[in-house]
Amino acid sequence: MSLVVIGTVAFDAIETPFGKTDKIVGGAATYASLAASYFYQKVKIVGVVGDDFHNEDIADFKKHGIDVEGLQIKEGEKSFFWAGKYHNDMNSRDTLITELNVLADFDPIIPESYQDCQYLLLGNLTPQIQQTTINRLRNRPKLIVLDTMNFWMDVAMDDLLQTIKMVDVLTINDAESRQLSGEYSLVKAANKILKMGPKYLIIKKGEHGALLFHEDLIFSAPALPLAEVFDPTGAGDTFAGGFIGYLAKVGTVNFANMKNAIIYGSALASFCVEKFGTEKIKNLTDKEVADRVQQFVNLSSFIIEQ
Amino acid sequence: MSLVVIGTVAFDAIETPFGKTDKIVGGAATYASLAASYFYQKVKIVGVVGDDFHNEDIADFKKHGIDVEGLQIKEGEKSFFWAGKYHNDMNSRDTLITELNVLADFDPIIPESYQDCQYLLLGNLTPQIQQTTINRLRNRPKLIVLDTMNFWMDVAMDDLLQTIKMVDVLTINDAESRQLSGEYSLVKAANKILKMGPKYLIIKKGEHGALLFHEDLIFSAPALPLAEVFDPTGAGDTFAGGFIGYLAKVGTVNFANMKNAIIYGSALASFCVEKFGTEKIKNLTDKEVADRVQQFVNLSSFIIEQ
Numbered sequence: 001m002s003l004v005v006i007g008t009v010a011f012d013a014i015e016t017p018f019g020k021t022d023k024i025v026g027g028a029a030t031y032a033s034l035a036a037s038y039f040y041q042k043v044k045i046v047g048v049v050g051d052d053f054h055n056e057d058i059a060d061f062k063k064h065g066i067d068v069e070g071l072q073i074k075e076g077e078k079s080f081f082w083a084g085k086y087h088n089d090m091n092s093r094d095t096l097i098t099e100l101n102v103l104a105d106f107d108p109i110i111p112e113s114y115q116d117c118q119y120l121l122l123g124n125l126t127p128q129i130q131q132t133t134i135n136r137l138r139n140r141p142k143l144i145v146l147d148t149m150n151f152w153m154d155v156a157m158d159d160l161l162q163t164i165k166m167v168d169v170l171t172i173n174d175a176e177s178r179q180l181s182g183e184y185s186l187v188k189a190a191n192k193i194l195k196m197g198p199k200y201l202i203i204k205k206g207e208h209g210a211l212l213f214h215e216d217l218i219f220s221a222p223a224l225p226l227a228e229v230f231d232p233t234g235a236g237d238t239f240a241g242g243f244i245g246y247l248a249k250v251g252t253v254n255f256a257n258m259k260n261a262i263i264y265g266s267a268l269a270s271f272c273v274e275k276f277g278t279e280k281i282k283n284l285t286d287k288e289v290a291d292r293v294q295q296f297v298n299l300s301s302f303i304i305e306q
Numbered sequence: 307m308s309l310v311v312i313g314t315v316a317f318d319a320i321e322t323p324f325g326k327t328d329k330i331v332g333g334a335a336t337y338a339s340l341a342a343s344y345f346y347q348k349v350k351i352v353g354v355v356g357d358d359f360h361n362e363d364i365a366d367f368k369k370h371g372i373d374v375e376g377l378q379i380k381e382g383e384k385s386f387f388w389a390g391k392y393h394n395d396m397n398s399r400d401t402l403i404t405e406l407n408v409l410a411d412f413d414p415i416i417p418e419s420y421q422d423c424q425y426l427l428l429g430n431l432t433p434q435i436q437q438t439t440i441n442r443l444r445n446r447p448k449l450i451v452l453d454t455m456n457f458w459m460d461v462a463m464d465d466l467l468q469t470i471k472m473v474d475v476l477t478i479n480d481a482e483s484r485q486l487s488g489e490y491s492l493v494k495a496a497n498k499i500l501k502m503g504p505k506y507l508i509i510k511k512g513e514h515g516a517l518l519f520h521e522d523l524i525f526s527a528p529a530l531p532l533a534e535v536f537d538p539t540g541a542g543d544t545f546a547g548g549f550i551g552y553l554a555k556v557g558t559v560n561f562a563n564m565k566n567a568i569i570y571g572s573a574l575a576s577f578c579v580e581k582f583g584t585e586k587i588k589n590l591t592d593k594e595v596a597d598r599v600q601q602f603v604n605l606s607s608f609i610i611e612q
Contacts (some may be wrong), residue, residue, distance in 0.1 A: 300527070
């Protein structure tokens with residue numbers, strides 16, 4: 001039994017209204033696997049980096065018990081690099097640089113030891129690679145979660161639709177839900193998207209929380225109001241990692257557990273944005289996580305007896 | 307003991323992506339008093355209309371047990387008229403016409419029978435009239451709720467700040483919180499605004515719900531995801547009316563009751579947007595309201611045992 005996370009492992013250079021960084025470690029699989037590791041012990045990563053990726057960066061994965069056998073290191077090549085700048089509202093950003101490098105011909109090799117995968121997180125990547133990953137697992141995992149973004153809707157919609165058909169949970173943001181469905185109302189959007197294949201849809205709304213849709217059920221999760229959002233990079237990946245990590249821990253996939261998984265994912269994401277890159281989510285204690293989850297409980301609970 | 311609502315009583319002409327209306331009855335006090343009447347029996351309205359306001363419109367108030375002694379009818383004059391058009395996202399709108407008419411020299415006369423006011427809702431109006439209303443009540447009400455909007459921040463900030471100082475609860479939206487405080491983060495904005503006088507701040511976020519701030523406590527209330535939003539006009543007024551109406555009913559002002567009041571206010575507001583104008587909130591049954599509140603409970607409850 002294991003939780004496999006596939007996605008980018010990369011360098012980011014980030015500018016926000018509060019500061020900027022040089023190249024720091026980022027990538028969907030980085031954030032997601034770190035987040036998942038707080039809840040589940042057998043997290044295994046699939047990705048590719050260049051030889052510019054440092055040993056200490058890989059050591060960070062190992063410290064969290066993350067299996068890196070599936071992380072290919074391409075000698076003489078460079079890691080994927082992304083540079084972006086956030087606007088004041090932190091909900092929109094401009095991409096300044098995208099250098100695909102090793103990602104350009106990434107072939108996701110699944111080590112034999114990963115074939116026990118029960119929980120699969122397809123982090124943000126080309127839909128084709130996400131699909132190949134599913135196909136290379138001999139047994140279909142118990143739960144497949146797909147995270148994607150508007151970019152793939154723009155350039156690879158057919159591939160994306162095919163991949164979406166194969167998964168259990170899709171996580172996208174509100175604008176992406178509208179783009180994917182052609183519906184403005186998120187309820188109508190969700191109804192359409194649930195007909196495309198996934199049994200569960202999570203619509204991420206950043207500072208406004210998240211919505212979970214399943215059949216005719218809806219769950220609205222709050223976001224923690226924060227005084228400072230230093231850097232939203234990786235928050236969605238962290239959310240997805242915390243979400244599937246919690247589900248892997250509890251071992252039963254149902255609506256009630258999914259609701260809690262969203263709270264745990266949101267709690268991890270709320271830490272992520274407090275510092276640049278993975279700085280905060282690399283160094284959390286279990287108590288910090290538990291306290292943060294309790295904040296979500298306090299934030300949103302009310303008692304109405306009718 | 308009574309709940310006094312002051313605000314506009316008006317005609318609106320509304321255009322949304324889903325349709326448009328001729329002149330229909332609107333105004334902050336109209337929506338708010340109707341909403342409050344579902345929870346509290348002694349709702350009294352203060353406002354002004356022209357002789358173009360029809361008897362059947364006033365009859366609607368009376369049918370809801372709303373006291374209209376404080377609703378002045380100016381012979382030979384016309385009621386306040388507003389025409390607006392909503393954009394696709396329903397969160398922004400253009401004002402097409404504003405005819406102040408009777409509102410231009412509105413003097414809020416408080417009938418003697420209103421002096422038992424314990425709960426006062428200052429619906430959206432000039433801050434000066436809101437302040438005059440407070441001053442004309444011989445005994446300070448137990449709870450004063452102030453609803454306002456960006457327009458008054460633009461044209462009458464000093465008056466508004468003076469009025470804000472005198473109230474217990476301020477309800478504004480997220481953009482207005484940012485404008486009033488000069489802070490982008492809603493947490494920072496709330497901290498600043500709570501220093502301006504009110505003990506409670508409610509930040510309305512439309513389809514994203516609402517936040518309640520009090521000392522170092524925060525409550526995040528969900529909004530009901532709706533397939534169709536026909537017309538957002540009056541949703542904020544309806545929210546405020548439902549909110550204070552519920553508090554008047556339970557009779558004790560504390561954070562726990564305020565949380566529930568926000569849910570009840572949100573439930574009423576979720577009905578308001580389903581049809582044009584007051585059409586929906588004029589004709590609700592207690593069962594409909596109770597069922598809708600239950601939807602809010604189901605929507606946002608989760609159980610985490612750590």
